[in-house]
Amino acid sequence: MDIKYAKPFIEATINVLSTMAMITPKAKKPYVKNNNKAFGDVSGIVGFTTSDGLKGVMSISFSKKCAIHIVKNLLRDDIQNLLEDVQDAVGEITNMISGQARAKLVKMGITAQGATPTVILGTNHTIAHITHDKIIAIPFTTECGDFVVEFSMNK
């Protein structure tokens, strides 16, 4: 998989978080990840497929502190139930980034449909990429902590 596909995910992540959560993350250099260990304590994961058989996975993984900060900003409200609010909001963030990135991938010749995101909570969890291709990880920094977006896709 070409590293050029990182660009739609970087742009989508910055756009979603700056528009909806008033946080402008800075992307660092993408790298190829060699294991399934999640970066943080809270991860949103979503699969996508194309009509010609391409399968992909995108995930975003936050530290607990960073997730809480972003979710508070996103809701423009206090967190009522930490577990439920963070879980639901990270799912919605994943959904929005996936949708934006897929809209940008169309311009690169890939038209993909997204599935429903799932969210995993807990330290030292893993993220299973169903594809056999390389996993590209994009680290981001923000004023509330760091997070990582990953994606992989192959036929």
Add this chain to the structure above:
Amino acid sequence: MTIDKNMRILVVDDFSTMRRIIKNILKQLGFTNVVDADDGTTAWEILNKDKIDFIISDWNMPKMSGIELLRKVRASEEFADIPFLMVTAEGQQENVIEAVQAGVSNYIVKPFTPETFEQKIKKIFEKKKNKK
């Protein structure tokens, strides 16, 4: 142009986060008569029990999606004229065309700002007024 701030608004999204964001924005804009549903099936039940003036719906939802709800609303005699705003992460052109063909009143691609949201609502009700 003044929009009736007391109109009954139905917000449909499977993510409680997005329902809360939309309800908070509506509250900021002065709309407090809001009811919500977590998918199209629940929304349809509410439509049949309550008097709804405006529907704001997500696209991707379990059981009944937003586009299915839109088609059902437009096909019914009773609800066909209710303004319908689609709020969705699906920003691909084919999705927008599909929604327009199904009779959507306006379309917002997530992410959005409260200002965009307000403009879309204004446009919907300006168009509705001009049709009368």
